[in-house]
Amino acid sequence: xxxxxxxxxxxxxxxxxxxxxxxxxxxxxxxxxxxxxxxxxxxxxxxxxxxxxxxxxxxxxxxxxxxxxxxxxxxxxxxxxxxxxxxxxxxxxxxxxxxxxxxxxxxxxxxxxxxxxxxxxxxxxxxxxxxxxxxxxxxxxxxxxxxxxxxxxxxxxxxxxxxxxxxxxxxxxxxxxxxxxxxxxxxxxxxxxxxxxxxxxxxxxxxxxxxxxxxxxxxxxxxxxxxxxxxxxxxxxxxxxxxxxxxxxxxxxxxxxxxxxxxxxxxxxxxxxxxxxxxxxxxxxxxxxxxxxxxxxxxxxxxxxxxxxxxxxxxxxxxxxxxxxxxxxxxxxxxxxxxxxxxxxxxxxxxxxxxxxxxxxxxxxxxxxxxxxxxxxxxxxxxxxxxxxxxxxxxxxxxxxxxxxxxxxxxxxxxxxxxxxxxxxxxxxxxxxxxxxxxxxxxxxxxxxxxxxxxxxxxxxxxxxxxxxxxxxxxxxxxxxxxxxxxxxxxxxxxxxxxxxxxxxxxxxxxxxxxxxxxxxxxxxxxxxxxxxxxxx
Amino acid sequence: xxxxxxxxxxxxxxxxxxxxxxxxxxxxxxxxxxxxxxxxxxxxxxxxxxxxxxxxxxxxxxxxxxxxxxxxxxxxxxxxxxxxxxxxxxxxxxxxxxxxxxxxxxxxxxxxxxxxxxxxxxxxxxxxxxxxxxxxxxxxxxxxxxxxxxxxxxxxxxxxxxxxxxxxxxxxxxxxxxxxxxxxxxxxxxxxxxxxxxxxxxxxx
Numbered sequence: 001x002x003x004x005x006x007x008x009x010x011x012x013x014x015x016x017x018x019x020x021x022x023x024x025x026x027x028x029x030x031x032x033x034x035x036x037x038x039x040x041x042x043x044x045x046x047x048x049x050x051x052x053x054x055x056x057x058x059x060x061x062x063x064x065x066x067x068x069x070x071x072x073x074x075x076x077x078x079x080x081x082x083x084x085x086x087x088x089x090x091x092x093x094x095x096x097x098x099x100x101x102x103x104x105x106x107x108x109x110x111x112x113x114x115x116x117x118x119x120x121x122x123x124x125x126x127x128x129x130x131x132x133x134x135x136x137x138x139x140x141x142x143x144x145x146x147x148x149x150x151x152x153x154x155x156x157x158x159x160x161x162x163x164x165x166x167x168x169x170x171x172x173x174x175x176x177x178x179x180x181x182x183x184x185x186x187x188x189x190x191x192x193x194x195x196x197x198x199x200x201x202x203x204x205x206x207x208x209x210x211x212x213x214x215x216x217x218x219x220x221x222x223x224x225x226x227x228x229x230x231x232x233x234x235x236x237x238x239x240x241x242x243x244x245x246x247x248x249x250x251x252x253x254x255x256x257x258x259x260x261x262x263x264x265x266x267x268x269x270x271x272x273x274x275x276x277x278x279x280x281x282x283x284x285x286x287x288x289x290x291x292x293x294x295x296x297x298x299x300x301x302x303x304x305x306x307x308x309x310x311x312x313x314x315x316x317x318x319x320x321x322x323x324x325x326x327x328x329x330x331x332x333x334x335x336x337x338x339x340x341x342x343x344x345x346x347x348x349x350x351x352x353x354x355x356x357x358x359x360x361x362x363x364x365x366x367x368x369x370x371x372x373x374x375x376x377x378x379x380x381x382x383x384x385x386x387x388x389x390x391x392x393x394x395x396x397x398x399x400x401x402x403x404x405x406x407x408x409x410x411x412x413x414x415x416x417x418x419x420x421x422x423x424x425x426x427x428x429x430x431x432x433x434x435x436x437x438x439x440x441x442x443x444x445x446x447x448x449x450x451x452x453x454x455x456x457x458x459x460x461x462x463x464x465x466x467x468x469x470x471x472x473x474x475x476x477x478x479x480x481x482x483x484x485x486x487x488x489x490x491x492x493x494x495x496x497x498x499x500x501x502x503x504x505x506x507x508x509x510x511x512x513x514x515x516x517x518x519x520x521x522x523x524x525x526x527x528x529x530x531x532x533x534x535x536x537x
Numbered sequence: 538x539x540x541x542x543x544x545x546x547x548x549x550x551x552x553x554x555x556x557x558x559x560x561x562x563x564x565x566x567x568x569x570x571x572x573x574x575x576x577x578x579x580x581x582x583x584x585x586x587x588x589x590x591x592x593x594x595x596x597x598x599x600x601x602x603x604x605x606x607x608x609x610x611x612x613x614x615x616x617x618x619x620x621x622x623x624x625x626x627x628x629x630x631x632x633x634x635x636x637x638x639x640x641x642x643x644x645x646x647x648x649x650x651x652x653x654x655x656x657x658x659x660x661x662x663x664x665x666x667x668x669x670x671x672x673x674x675x676x677x678x679x680x681x682x683x684x685x686x687x688x689x690x691x692x693x694x695x696x697x698x699x700x701x702x703x704x705x706x707x708x709x710x711x712x713x714x715x716x717x718x719x720x721x722x723x724x725x726x727x728x729x730x731x732x733x734x735x736x737x738x739x740x741x742x
Contacts, residue, residue, distance in 0.1 A: 114550070114553045114557065115553075115557060118557075177564050181557055181560045181561060181564075182557075184556075184560055185553050185556050185557045185560065188553075188556060189550055189552060189553040189556065190553070215560055215563060215564055216563065216564070216567060218564070219564045219565070219567035219568040219570070219571065220567060220568075220570070220571045222568055222571075223568050223569070223571035223572055224571060226685075227572075227575070227681070230660070230677075230681055233660075233661070234660030234661040234677075235660070235661050235665075235666070236660055236677040236681065237670070237673055237674060237677060238575060238674070238677065243670065243673060243674075244579075244583075244670025244671065244673055244674050245674070246578070249575065249578060253571060253574075253575075
């Protein structure tokens, strides 16, 4: 049965489509990739706000030296929970589970992912893991206080709910593996006729590289966490030096996964930016193949740099310079992308709409985060600033300034397609400005504090750090108020906004060739595949 | 390959299912890969303790279990070939034989573990705490690796039981057998991991 896409009366979008179930069940048992994407969006947005409130509590504690609003043990619990929620429940699934799910099949001209039921199962596993993680905060023994890294031997000795938190991380990892597996098979098997690998838009390329990391790296953290759990339950001694084990081995195993996981966060973010920039410059992307292959190169080299988290933990000098060298190597493909984005903008007709503002600020913040990453990758400076606020600033610039801003860019870019409604531009621009200012006020002082010697994960500090800490805390409040305005604007847009046309930005990729919101089958007629997905005439 | 998919109305793509299973097998290999890494580090650190530890395992039971699993890999492959040739009865017999072999493996494992437990040798026991460090790590790895492998045997059995029921109800037939094929692939993986575990734990000297 074919629908006439022009005739609005006959057209049924995926939001209104009537399936086997009704009401809430038509969502939580949906196998449609678009509905699952929205399920992820709502869950992740909720977790993000929980994590952000915990972050704000930490900023409140640090607004003055000494005990301000909480005891040290509470602070330990809060930064651990903040880390677990933000890493495992927000940024690792974030872009690929929400926008990958929604737009990967559409961008390659498919009707759904390869395994729709498995896709729904992944979401349920994700929710189950998240419930475990949240529950670990409220159970009898108190929230885990190890930091999100669960370093042994403290994690084998502390009396808090480490087992539950690590089980949660294991379960969430399982969900991540299944999502990655699903996307890999989708890209290999479900591309529309004529959609060759090098005709794919660059967001699918980024998702492709990400999915390989999810698939190959996540089992390592899985087995590591299982060993940690067994160690706690049976006193096995893999990691406890008293029993012959090696705590540094834990760190190696942990970072063999967790460094590639950074690229699970940032690669889809780069993919989003690569979609947005050509659209708002109305210009063919510069260096298509270089961008596509640099994603794969980042994924590949990213497996080999984990040691740069451990320069101070006890490694031979050879290992240190080798990991340092590889860290510099992995910066090259990232820089290639930045040059390509800038070259795409050159002589383009730039349109400063909200998605583009977020995309440009992504580049700005990513450059700061990336170059400070190189500072940390060189052994000498790393030893100086290891475990200081400098590290906190660096990875927030990458994870929040990078992945977070790309997420906001993506939601402003694709929201009209997802809901068929448009948000208010003016309010979106104001929210962007508040977020951008707040973000930099919050994290930039921490670079300086770190250089001056302020350690991370401390609930107290010397009086000389107070100016920086106060500026940082003020930034935190500005940032959160900007976030609230942004979410309000988007929610109002979805509920009461103007209907959006199929192609509000004059984009050239496939998702803009179908109505907003898409129908349940995505393509009611076979899509026309262009040789270059970014062909603007 | 991909050119035909978008037009097919039926939601079925055997190549995709098989690719999915192969990718899942990759993740399983890496899961055990982490353990093999830990094993090799500690064996390099405590070679004598590992050697002494392996002397306490029964090579006979280990060898029998290896043969049992290799045989079961053969029978599940035969089940697949039988299904492809439309011999439903033989396919079902072969799946049942595979399941019986799995049970034999687990029974052997039960007695092997039981003897260790009887001697007070199990994770968390008082005896374990008295052992030398390398010895302790060897037995910890032994229990951890064989337990994880036994868990995979059980998962594989569940999968094969599902396959068996579907063959019985004709939902798997000579023109649609990808689930049987995937079940067999998984079973080969379980077998393959044991083929690594056997020499690493029983035969080192």
